Amino acid sequence: MSTPLSSAADFEHMFDLAPVSLWLEDWSGVRALLQRWKNQGVADVEAFLRGHPERVREYGAAIRILKVNRRTLALFAAADQATLEASLERIFRDDMLEPAIAELRQLWSGALEFSNQTVNYALDGRRLDVFIRGRILPGHESSWERVLVSLEDNTVQERARVQLQESERHARLLFEHSPVSLWVEDFSAIKRLLDNLRERGITDLKTFLKVHPEFVEQCLHEIRVVDVNRTTLHLFGAVDKQALYAQLAAVFRDEALETFADQLLDLWDGRLVQQREVVNYTLAGEPLHMHMQFAVQEDHHGDWGLVLLSLVDITARKKAEAYLEYLGKHDVLTGLRNRAYYVEELNRLARKGPWPVAVIAMDLNGLKTVNDDHGHVAGDALLRRAGEVLSKAVGSSGCAARIGGDEFAVLLPGADERAAQTVMEHVTSLQELNNQFYPGQPLSLAMGLAVACDGAAVTAAVHQADIAMYEVKARHYESRGADRRQR
Known part of the structure; x- marks a missing residue:
């Protein structure tokens, strides 16, 4: 029959075999350093470090590593703790100002724990995105002699997040700088109006619109413009998006009502992708002949909540055709x-x-x-x-x-x-x-x-x-x- 391990032995095993990187450290030197800065009149540690970024080295030098676990050695490709400690400058390198500020700002305000997303480097050169959590252990609040730090390797997630951000930024750039006028719109209210007609037993929308032409204007007013790009503002002569949104009635009028009625008939018949020639107007009242492409996005076929509409200015072509x-x-x-x-x-x-x-x-x-x-x-x-x-x-x-x-x-x-x-x-x-x-x-x-x-x-x-x-x-x-x- 085996003898139960003592609580100290249990802690040693749990610490060493934990699936995350654990560092047991002595931060008493950090506490003394912060107190010294306060005694010197520092009131805002973030402003102080931004004004004296070289002082970050003092912070790093004040931390004394007591023990790391196996996962730490594996994560940083170190043969043992001595090798790891001898190579800290290779692990914590490049610009460490922001991570230091993030950590010290929390401790400076009296917190007993801190967290931060940062970048470290393994000894084999790998870049590691890690989420750090630090906690002054109970019983050491006055001295900071024992601080447990965990490093969660989220490199894969961070890279995916950065790639997603870059993809979104790229898509935004394409949207904003497209040579074509682009509109992102919400047609969900129009879908509800059309669905309501069906529930009332209306089957022939064309006849209904002849009897109730005001329904076309009602639907037009229910379009919610979510976003437009720069080309749209330039094309319609608007100083900004708010100015354009406030004067949409001046943009979509006269002939636009007729073409919008045709658009409603196509939507009624389930044609969620359309193209046609339309006439709109600049805010100055000049007519614009446009080739419109309209598409309800696939993941919104059920509610029409996201519509992408592109307008290509064919006014010059129309004038040329008319002249010919x-x-x-x-x-x-x-x-x-x-x-x-x-x-x-x-x-x-x-x-x-x-x-x-x-x-x-x-x-x-x-x-x-x-x-x-x-x-x-x-x-x-x-x-x-x-x-x-x-x-x-x-x-x-x-x-x-x-x-x-x-x-x-x-x-x-x-x-x-x-x-x-x-x-x-x-x-x-x-x-x-x-x-x-x-x-x-x-x-x-x-x-x-x-x-x-x-x-x-x-x-x-x-x-x-x-x-x-x-x-x-x-x-x-x-x-x-x-x-x-x-x-």
């Missing part, structure tokens, strides 16, 4: 429709009407003479004046086009001869007014009119209008004794 479309249908010099559009409109009217269709053929008198005598700049100015007159006279009721160098045509759907004559009189009146404002080269348009009563007569009407116009033009030159071929 304009060029495809307009004469750049006069601003009127071009020949391609005129032919297309003529064919459309021939197929669909409405009837009758009046055709006015026009020709700018004297353009060749102006070009020859005063140059093409003067001729272009005369053409622009003709465009101003025709645009104003015809307006949106018909199609005024430049179909050649000095040739123009007007198509008037649903207009009989009397209505067309009224337009021609308006052109003549505006022409005279224009000449009053532009002294020098007079603007003079020869005009001929014909009316088609059905599609089959359109081509003939164009030809008849040309003949009538040339007759007027001939009389114009005859009255001035000029040869048209030279003019």
Whole structure:
């Protein structure tokens, strides 16, 4: 039968076999050092050490190691305690100011224990992240002759934490400095509103929105913006996030309500990833054409609590497309429709009407003479004046086009001869007014009119209008004794 071990022997075994690094130390020298600093007038130990970082060595030198356990020797790759004590400068190295401050600040305030996260080094060079706990043992509170220090190796956890922090920092940098406008939003309130409609028996959201258009605005107001990046602030002209959040109603309005209604319909049908073109507005009121990509994050499909929305500014592209479309249908010099559009409109009217269709053929008198005598700049100015007159006279009721160098045509759907004559009189009146404002080269348009009563007569009407116009033009030159071929 074995004899029970004494309590002292039990302690020795527990200390030596403990699974954490244990250090039994004498800190009486530390206590004396702190008392000496206080006697010298030190009131704030942290400020003192930051002002005199070299004094940290005094703190380290005042600690006397009494005993360490097996786990300590294994952790620091030391053959024995003597080797460990002889190598302390290799274990506790680099910047020890912060760990010292963390420990001494607690003891300075009268605490009997301290804790701190720090870095040590094993004798084989390994970097060790350790969590230190120290406790002045009972019975030694007045002398600090016995302090038990434990070191928990949490290198793996610390490295994982640092990697997570670095990953989060990297993600934050990508978010903040993305060249695309990024919005983090919470759509959970919208999901609740839509779920409530289903519970009320609503199955056709499209019809419901037509009857209750105010529901779209209600949902729009329920969007909670969690965060935006710098590009967003720059794009919308906001000085900071608070300024943007306070004026979201100015950003999402008009056309945005229509596209948001489409977005709600997609969400209703379970499409949690969407993309579409939208129009938003800067805080200054300028329209922004955007390509929007919207995605409810996978781990929030159940509540829509996290949505990532990206906006790419396509305003320049839209302007370019609009300009190209304009060029495809307009004469750049006069601003009127071009020949391609005129032919297309003529064919459309021939197929669909409405009837009758009046055709006015026009020709700018004297353009060749102006070009020859005063140059093409003067001729272009005369053409622009003709465009101003025709645009104003015809307006949106018909199609005024430049179909050649000095040739123009007007198509008037649903207009009989009397209505067309009224337009021609308006052109003549505006022409005279224009000449009053532009002294020098007079603007003079020869005009001929014909009316088609059905599609089959359109081509003939164009030809008849040309003949009538040339007759007027001939009389114009005859009255001035000029040869048209030279003019």
